[in-house]
Amino acid sequence: MSKANFETLLEAGVHFGHLKRKWNPAMAPYIFEEKKGIHIIDLNKTIAHLDQASAALKQIAQSGKKILFVATKKQAKDLLAERVKEINMPYVTERWTGGMLTNFQTTRKSIRKMTAIDKMQTDGTWETLNKRERLFKTRQREKLDKNFGSIADMTRQPAAIFIVDILKEHIALKEARRLSIPVFAMVDTNSNPSMVDFPIPANDDASKSIQVILDVICGAVKDGLAERKANKEAAKKDTPKKDAPKEEVKAKSAAPVKEEVKAEAPKKETTEKVAPKAEKVETETKEETPVVEAAKEETPIVETVKEEAPAKVEATDEAKEAK
Numbered sequence: 001m002s003k004a005n006f007e008t009l010l011e012a013g014v015h016f017g018h019l020k021r022k023w024n025p026a027m028a029p030y031i032f033e034e035k036k037g038i039h040i041i042d043l044n045k046t047i048a049h050l051d052q053a054s055a056a057l058k059q060i061a062q063s064g065k066k067i068l069f070v071a072t073k074k075q076a077k078d079l080l081a082e083r084v085k086e087i088n089m090p091y092v093t094e095r096w097t098g099g100m101l102t103n104f105q106t107t108r109k110s111i112r113k114m115t116a117i118d119k120m121q122t123d124g125t126w127e128t129l130n131k132r133e134r135l136f137k138t139r140q141r142e143k144l145d146k147n148f149g150s151i152a153d154m155t156r157q158p159a160a161i162f163i164v165d166i167l168k169e170h171i172a173l174k175e176a177r178r179l180s181i182p183v184f185a186m187v188d189t190n191s192n193p194s195m196v197d198f199p200i201p202a203n204d205d206a207s208k209s210i211q212v213i214l215d216v217i218c219g220a221v222k223d224g225l226a227e228r229k230a231n232k233e234a235a236k237k238d239t240p241k242k243d244a245p246k247e248e249v250k251a252k253s254a255a256p257v258k259e260e261v262k263a264e265a266p267k268k269e270t271t272e273k274v275a276p277k278a279e280k281v282e283t284e285t286k287e288e289t290p291v292v293e294a295a296k297e298e299t300p301i302v303e304t305v306k307e308e309a310p311a312k313v314e315a316t317d318e319a320k321e322a323k
Helices: 006-012 025-030 043-062 074-087 104-123 131-151 170-178 207-264 267-322
Strands: 016-019 031-035 038-041 067-070 160-164 183-187 198-201
Touching: 006 043, 006 207, 025 031, 025 043, 025 198, 038 043, 043 067, 043 160, 043 183, 043 198, 043 207, 074 207, 104 131, 160 170, 170 183, 183 207
Parallel strands: 067 160, 160 183, 183 198
Antiparallel strands: 016 038, 031 038
């Protein structure tokens, strides 16, 4: 992580504050002295707060969360966009749209509208539109890209927000405070540092001063992302080593199973010994079959009884005729 030196901050003019009549009394702890009607910021406290803020941002980046950078001033917008693109973080350099964080669902709808227009240009539906509709869609796309193009990848609310000049970006500050999002900001002598979670007392009007602070902050975020990537690669390398012992355990557990199969082989002999018993059972069943045959032979007796029944009927008839 690149740390700012006292000399580099002094050369960049980070120590210059506003006029004495424009100061905010809450900035008194960070003011070194007054010189020719201008307040001078204590750079030792600037370095301490800058290191604290960069360490916190590094941890947030290492955890894989997004950090939103906000700077709409002319001196800062180009510098911020150039440096934040390198670390692939969302940023806002145009007008801050009210409700960008507090009404995030509506913001996401606008981003989806922009992606829908991009999809129309690729899937062939763009050619079916007439000239007037195409012109309307292109203008709408440019407007959406200007306001929301830099935050198109931000699918959820950011874990932290970095602001340059909290007086100019007071709407972004209020929204972040309402949502309890940690705020990192460059605070000049005319600002109130108690509104910010991690204030960095510095000159927020000079482009050189903003550049030095942004270099340190972006460097810390880049280091956090690099450590996250290294940890992931190390975890991938460790997983095959962890799987190898499992395979050995499986091989060892398979060996006793084979031994058990071998031990079960003698049981076949026992089954053969049981076979004669089965034969005895079969002989007993064969001996019982003549009883069934004898029962079949007794069935003609029933038939003879049936034949004698008509004879009795005929005798009764003859007796009636004799009477």
